[in-house]
Amino acid sequence: MGETDRTAGTSGGHEEVEPPRGDGTLLRGAFLISSVGDWIYRFVAPFLILELTGSAVLVALAVAVELIPYILFGLVAGVVADMYDRRRIMIVCDLVSAVLATAIAVVAAGDDPSVGLVFALALVLAGVRPFYFPAFQGVLVTAVPQARRSRVNAWTQSVDSLLSMLGPVVGAAFVAALGVRSASVVNAVTFVLSALMIRMLTLPATTLAVRRTGGRLRQAGRDFAEGFRTLWSIPAVAWGTLLIAAANLAGYMVESNIVYFVIEVENHPAWTIGVVVGIQGAGALAGAALSPRVLDRYPPGQVLTVAMAISAAGMLVPALHPSTVFLSVGWCVEGAATSLVVVSWFTLRQNLVPNEQIGRIVSVGRALAYSTIPVGSAIGGALIGSHPTSRLLFVTALLVQLGVCLATYLSPLRTAPSKPPENTEPQAVP
Template identity: 25%
Template sequence: MSAPGLGRPFWTLFVSSTVSNLGDGIGRVALPLLAATLTRDPLLIGSLSSFVFVPWLMFALLSGALVDRMDRRKVMIAANLFRSVVVGGLAVAVFTEQAAVWMLFVAAFILGAAETLYDSAARAILPGVVRRDQLAAGNGRLESGEVVAQNFLGAPLASSLFVLVAAGPFLANSAGFLLAALLLLLLPGSHRAKPAADAPVARPNLRREIAEGFGWLWGHRLFRPFVLVAAFGAAAVEGATALIVLLIIDVMALPEASYGFFALVLGVGGLIGGLTTPVLLRRFRRRTLLVVSQAAMGLSYLLVGLAPVPVLAAVTFFLAGVSVLMFNVVSMSMRQAIIPSHLFGRVQGAWRTLAWGMLPLGGLLGGLLARVTDVPTVFLVSGGVGLVVAVILALLLKARGQEIDELDDSDWAELRGATSAQAVADDLPAPGAGLAEIGGDPSEEAPAAAQGEKRPIGEAAGAQVPTP
């Protein structure tokens, strides 16, 4: 993959993120596999897979406020070092045969708490590394790198290592976090959020700062209902996703090592979704891609529930991978373009509290439903709820999607203007080139400056309660 316009700082961030995700992918496959050797209770396994998201409900607001206060690169380094130590300790417990189910829940919670800091900083740092018109391309490549690392490489490697020695995947996970932290030392410049030029000077106050972020999100006429709809959709997906390991091992009666294959299929779909979404955004509106991807997610799980056989499961998991990455890239790039930079960590923390805070509930309800019925029924219910969410999302975006339509129009106008200029100057790619490819290699300081010169839609009217 190459994108000359994204610049060296982005690729430094990309390599570190991909290495971190490689270790993370190994651990996320190994954790349910280890749990399945300790218990076959669907409630415990379903709860464990989503338990890592409980800290988002508890700490996302605080983490967002800290990220807006501190250098985001340093936050990512510290979080990765901490996760390396935690996973290393779990590897020792597995190697000495002292691992127990309760240890897995404790590790999942601690890792999730560290992830609230790492992920908030990783999402907030990108607008300072690339220009606004490059956000979709940057997010697409980061998401694709995550998929490749976690599914193409991490999942098969985790399955293989787990068969050889159960502690192996956790040691590899720990090493991945450590290497990713070291790579971030190569990212140049300061990445501390700068306050708005017209913001009053006030003494630091975490409670007030958290309230500002939550107030901005709750006061936004589109984002407030959007995050609530997305939260229910995510909970429905998580209810089934948390039980994929039981679908493969118990329902389809496949060996444990085949779990890595289905994760790989998800990864293929995710890679395609991540790389093609920036291209699709040059032809279709964001609202269209959001609704289509949400509907495809629901349809994929509905089909698995109707016919849980390996061939159909592989096809539908591929569709789910494409859909999830498409939804994530569009949603994240939209937020990064609209939310003011100095508020992004706090608003994102509020977003994750509401959206990801529903994931543990989804996993718990999926496990309970599987206990009283069976695993395919969970996929049926999950898919049906996902389709209903798609309909609600379509109605919401039709009624309140004017701001993202304006964002589309602005990006398309910039693309037309830039391609016309490059046709005259003959310095840039031919007309029709993507937004991600326009502009050449920015210097290490240029992205932040460019961000300052053009304020995102919704910021010019004030940071507190925009009225799109």
């Protein structure tokens, strides 16, 4: 796999620099190992809290703690990723995560582990990971040429889909089999291995120079404001950021209420949920595998537009007949559409956003996308509780997604260029 660097000049142009080959494999390997580590630590703290307290409330709180940092630190993390050497940020994140995972193992091995200390360590560990993702996106843009980014994005989406499908089962079984202490030590080892692979990356010296001269912490506020201006000054990126958040609102109306629907409404046994999730995961893997071939033939903006329509088609199936079987079929289609949306959106954003600002743009988009998830979950919960057949839930989600489809079709996304215009500054959105 070839690698390139995109550095923006004063006129907004991009210069391609070819670093040594082979770094794409290292980057993907580090992402895989670090992602596995993420899934292990998601279960270590809840299992340990359950072991220490036996409280369902505290276990649920341990799970929620892992999501809080994405809201608190998400936007700041993007500024940091644009100010400093992104490869070094990834290494530091992995090594700090390894130290914290080891600390959890040490605390768990004590005679009387402190519940408060476990919560504190889990919160800090979760707070490290939001800094990793925008830095990873920046390194990806640097290390992978534009022509191959869709393939790397598809690969990372496949890893995410596979881990989302198998992670809850395998991760929980892994921690249960080894015990919290041993699992936490293994968790630390995964982060160390990821850091070593990132350390072996060879990136262009020009990229590191841009990171060193990007500013200091006192400039963070100005850099953050600049990132917001850049986001809204590129119409396709601005529209895409908002529409992805709206699509999450529609999707999580159903996604967050699948357990309730299958068990309480359809009266199926709990194992049926695993079947539904597995079918959805299979669709997501198929969509991720198909994405590079489609993006080789069509611009990412057009693929994104069609994928939003496919997502609506998936939501239409359970709206026509609310049942577990129809939900499984529809959510298989929805899973494939989600992968197409993610891969085409990441590829388009990477192609249009200047390298030195990609961290901020990624973090803003992620923060907005996360912000609509609890809203959609709450709306879906209210709807499914108010209608005996749950048809209202599926119809409402479908209507929201149809609105997203129409807005996507009418937006600049459908006609967005595959790369930034040469020697031009982005124009402000009217």
